[in-house]
Amino acid sequence: MRCLNCGLRVQRIQRHVVTTLPQELLIILSIWLRIEYLPMEDVLCHACYVLIQNADVNTPRTLGHTNVCAGCGCSLNEARLHFLEENGPLYEYFSWIRSIQNGRDSYAVCHNCWRRASRQAAQDSQREMAIPQAEIWALHGIADFQLHTNMGMVL
Known part of the structure; x- marks a missing residue:
């Protein structure tokens, strides 16, 4: 489990579930992350939560942990x-x-x-x-591998 904003592992520290954030903070977070739909099961670390609480829609993105x-x-x-x-x-x-x-x-x-x-x-x-020769031929689009091997052709 990682902070959606800064990426810090948050298993053992205070965190805030995105679904519990007020709508205005969700809008700011969406702008910061440049994504339209936030993953609602994700979390923010407390440092990022404090930063986003003090931000507005014009505040550039700030990371709680860098x-x-x-x-x-x-x-x-x-x-x-x-x-x-x-x-x-x-x-x-x-x-x-x-x-x-x-x-x-x-x-x-x-x-x-x-x-x-x-x-x-x-x-x-x-x-x-370690890819076998037949797979290499197939990757190159050579359909009839047997025909080419019988004719003695080599790539």
């Missing part, structure tokens, strides 16, 4: 961290980055999330290299 792991949502204040390059090799393994417009210029992940994504990327790379 140093948050894009992978697991933990605080990075005391953690070993790694910065992600936008559209870099590990960027696609962190779905939270793509899930909402989260208002950050750069993203960082804790060391554990970075290791997990690196392992997954290596496994995916090896899996792609």
Whole structure:
């Protein structure tokens, strides 16, 4: 469970369910996140809740917590961290980055999330290299694989 605005993991801290917010705060949050329909089961951390209470529709988006792991949502204040390059090799393994417009210029992940994504990327790379030749031909649109192999053609 993560804060809808800043992404902080909120299992153990005070949080506010989006469905309990007054209509004017829902409008501000919708503007900040640039989404028309808010996921009503989501929550805000208390810091973001306080910020949104003091905001109006013209207030630029503010994050209650800015140093948050894009992978697991933990605080990075005391953690070993790694910065992600936008559209870099590990960027696609962190779905939270793509899930909402989260208002950050750069993203960082804790060391554990970075290791997990690196392992997954290596496994995916090896899996792609192990695709049988028939599947490669099918991907290239070569319909009659048997015909080409009988004729001795090689890609």
